Amino acid sequence: MTIDGKTAQAPRVLPSPSAEARSHLFGDRTADAYRKALALGVDAVASRVTDVRGPFTGISPDALAPEIEQVDLDRPLGDSAAALAELERLYLRDAVYFHHPRYLAHLNCPVVVPALLGEAVLSAVNSSLDTWDQSAGATLIERRLIDWTAGRIGFGLDADGIFTSGGTQSNLHALVLAREEAFARAGARSSEARQALLPRLRVLASGAAHFSVRKSAKMLGLPMEAVVSVDTTADRRMDVTALRREVDRLRAEGLTVMAVVATAGTTDFGSIDPLAAVADVCEAVGAWLHVDAAYGCGLLVSPTRRHLLEGVERADSVTVDFHKSFFQPVSSSALVVRDSRMMAHATYYADYLNPARMAERRIPNQVDKSLQTTRRFDALKLWMTLRVMGADGVGVLFDEVLDLAVAAHEMLADDPRFEVVGRSQLSTVVFRYRPSEEHAHLADDANLHAREALATSGEGMVAGTRVDGRHFLKFTLLNPRTTPGDIAYVIDLLAGHAEQFVEAATAAGAARDGV
Known part of the structure; x- marks a missing residue:
């Protein structure tokens, strides 16, 4: 085409904003970009992990905050390499590295490589573990791991459970079930009867128990005095004599012992309550026994110290945190119950998600048991760990x-x-x-x-x-x-x-x- 005797160039066709945005979606057309981006990220982390000279740089919030605040999130950098370079300065450089041998602070573990492989796979496929039609085999893998964990605890074939975000959620879930069982035992079916019983429910835990017990009680609508602190012995374990005394006192006052929470690995002292003796007390009065083994669950696979959990098999529910004692990335926790029927206390049916007819057809929907709806396939990390390196x-x-x-x-x-x-x-x-x-x-x-x-x-x-x-x-x-x-x-x-x-x-x- 000529204009005034000059050849005009055809206008350059720029990619549309939607086409540019679609180029970042993971799928068959961007598999190569995914490989390259992931390789860049893995290399950046591996290089940083190799080079760290201490667990932390000691940087203060006041020093780091201005660097992050000045980032204009409305002006993208355009490619993964640039974003990773920025991330090195804002995060990787000053991160707290749990793999360093002089990190001796909190219940954070270094992670095993097979679990990181599982993390990469589950993030990319992005299954949601609420219903079968969003997860397929992931549902069955999670269920198989729950069965395996239940077997390690010593529960029978009637056991069940669910993966959770962490020990706090697992403990909350356990106390939800304990509360519902207390209502059922009291015949409190109507709203009025439940409201009348709620202020009289009590939870007993040692003075060294995790703070999430009190936090959970508050979230369940229990009064401030609902969690009764049981004295500990000199070795920071629950005093069973004191437990019996508190149970007798509460019952004499017309109050209901909703649950006893025993701890298998207190955060401060690593102490394990005398589980078998606590179970004796709970069985005598018909109270729900929950064992918070978020920390001590590693003993389930210990070749020398499994006996320290003697009595855990008599619990009604057990919290396990694989991201503490199984060297898994956060999040990887589970609640396991001895009687699968108890999980029904958290079941609700929604026509658009898990209609009752699906349960009638025995379609295995995990949302029927979980407090969460959308939920990551975190079980895959443990699965890969067991399949590569074994329990x-x-x-x-x-x-x-x-x-x-x-x-x-x-x-x-x-x-x-x-x-x-x-x-x-x-x-x-x-x-x-x-x-x-x-x-x-x-x-x-x-x-x-x-x-x-x-x-x-x-x-x-x-x-x-x-x-x-x-x-x-x-x-x-x-x-x-x-x-x-x-x-x-x-x-x-x-x-x-x-x-x-x-x-x-x-x-x-x-x-x-x-x-």
């Missing part, structure tokens, strides 16, 4: 961290700079720096300072807690690659930071006094 492989790793805790306890007990609280049945060690008698009044502040200074240095991370009103430090050991040498190194760092604090505080006090 014995997981159990050996868990035993290694339990052995390490024994070594750490002995190390601290022999160190005159520290005092240790009890001996954990699992992998926690609670201790604190002990100044000289002259400076004993500085102990709490010295321990708080030591923990913060260690994290700020980036050389290690430990947790903190309060014991009898005093500040203590805590190792939570879940990394089989941590060595006694790593423990000794962190102990010396903590002592150094605490000693510097005491010296500075003493000098400041002397200056104030004009000495």
